[in-house]
Structure formats: structure tokens, C-alpha cells
Amino acid sequence: MIPISDDNPARRAAVVTWSIILLCIAVYLWERSLGGELNAALNVLGFVPAAFFSQQSAGSDDIGVPPSLTVLTSMFLHGGVLHLAGNMLYLWIFGNNVEDALGHIRFALFYLLCGAAAALTMAYTDPASHFPMIGASGAISGTLAAYVLLYPRARITVIVPLGIIPYPLTISAMWVVGFWFLMQLISAGLADPARPGTAWWAHVGGFAAGLLLTPILKSREMPLFGEVRRGPWGR
Numbered sequence: 001m002i003p004i005s006d007d008n009p010a011r012r013a014a015v016v017t018w019s020i021i022l023l024c025i026a027v028y029l030w031e032r033s034l035g036g037e038l039n040a041a042l043n044v045l046g047f048v049p050a051a052f053f054s055q056q057s058a059g060s061d062d063i064g065v066p067p068s069l070t071v072l073t074s075m076f077l078h079g080g081v082l083h084l085a086g087n088m089l090y091l092w093i094f095g096n097n098v099e100d101a102l103g104h105i106r107f108a109l110f111y112l113l114c115g116a117a118a119a120l121t122m123a124y125t126d127p128a129s130h131f132p133m134i135g136a137s138g139a140i141s142g143t144l145a146a147y148v149l150l151y152p153r154a155r156i157t158v159i160v161p162l163g164i165i166p167y168p169l170t171i172s173a174m175w176v177v178g179f180w181f182l183m184q185l186i187s188a189g190l191a192d193p194a195r196p197g198t199a200w201w202a203h204v205g206g207f208a209a210g211l212l213l214t215p216i217l218k219s220r221e222m223p224l225f226g227e228v229r230r231g232p233w234g235r
Contacts, residue, residue, distance in 0.1 A: 001180075010097050101219060144181075153172050
């Protein structure tokens with residue numbers, strides 16, 4: 001399932017969400033401009049567990065980026081246009097409502113903490129890894145967790161591929177996010193953390209962080225498990 005929209009309008013402008021999207025796009029364009037230097041930049045600014053735990057790296061200190069800071073820099077880097085587009089699509093759909101519920105500053109803090117938790121979760125699975133981890137997926141996983149806690153019955157329009165035909169379907173957020181998280185758990189269980197690839201455990205760690213942080217950081221007037229929404233899955 002690929003989400004394309006929700007029926008959950010926000011009350012205020014999603015300043016932080018759009019700022020993150022624009023920053024990630026700008027960073028990706030900078031990555032593309034590096035040409036043959038790209039891999040070196042990803043090794044320096046991406047999160048490398050072995051470098052983080054030893055606090056020693058081949059290049060990050062040389063340009064003023066200590067390994068500990070790569071927990072943050074890594075979440076604004078992406079490995080390709082599809083990687084970037086997929087992450088920004090999810091952030092665009094779900095981020096504005098979570099920012100609405102938390103407020104601008106607390107959402108920015110929430111996003112960074114979920115991203116950091118995701119990186120550290122992946123590092124725990126293979127602390128000796130020298131593969132750089134990049135991407136906003138962990139922080140966005142936390143955002144999905146917040147969304148399903150706050151708006152479980154909001155209607156999400158998704159595209160379900162039926163052969164070669166993309167079929168639109170509108171279902172509750174609890175089903176969309178629940179199915180997504182189940183796929184992350186299955187993929188994480190089947191993946192070999194010692195080999196490069198999608199950081200599935202980072203998704204799980206970011207989601208868990210989102211579940212823990214949302215009740216703490218949400219606005220007082222915003223209840224968990226909000227009111228039932230309109231639609232066939234929300235009655």
C-alpha cells in the first residue's frame with residue numbers, strides 16, 4: 001500500500017514539516033553535485049556504528065563533524081531519488097498533523113529524537129558495522145507512530161497495486177500504519193544486519209521512540225486515540 005493523502009486537515013501551517021522537506025531536497029541536490037566524491041561524503045556524514053562507538057573516523061573530524069553528530073546529519077541524507085521521494089511523501093502526509101498536535105518546537109525535537117533512536121537501534125544490532133546509515137526513515141517511522149496514536153481513525157487514501165492496475169482505497173490510519181509496521185518487523189527479522197541494505201531495525205526503533213515520546217510531547221488539549229472520523233472504516 002502506498003499512501004497518497006489523508007482527510008485530516010491541520011489547524012496551523014506545518015512550518016517544521018515543510019522546512020524538513022525542503023532541507024532534505026536541498027541536501028540531496030548537494031549530494032548529486034558531488035559526483036565521484038559522493039561516497040566519501042556519505043561515509044563522513046552518514047551514521048557509521050563502528051565510528052560512533054569508537055568516536056574515531058576516517059574523515060568526519062577533519063571537516064569538523066564528530067561521529068556523535070552523524071546521528072543527526074545522517075537523517076537528512078538520501079541514497080537516491082526514490083529513497084528521498086518515498087520518505088518525503090510519508091512526511092508530507094503524516095507530518096503536518098503530528099506537528100499540529102505537538103507544536104512546532106516540540107515536533108522538531110520529537111523528529112530529531114526519533115531519528116536518533118532509530119540510528120542507535122540499528123547500531124545495537126551490529127555495533128561493529130562500517131556501513132553508513134542514511135535517510136529520514138527512522139524519524140518518519142516515529143511520526144507514523146505519533147499519527148496512529150493521535151488519529152487512529154483518520155481516513156488515509158492508499159494505492160493498492162492489483163497487477164498492473166493501481167487501485168485507490170480509503171481506510172483507517174490504524175490499518176495503514178499497522179500493516180506498515182508489521183512489514184517492518186517481518187523485514188527486520190529476515191534481514192542480516194551485517195550486510196548493507198535497508199535499515200529495517202531503524203524503522204522499528206524510530207516507531208518505538210514515537211510511541212514513547214508522543215504522550216510526553218503532545219499538547220495537553222490533544223487527546224490520544226482521537227474521535228472517530230467520517231468514512232466506512234471510521235464509523
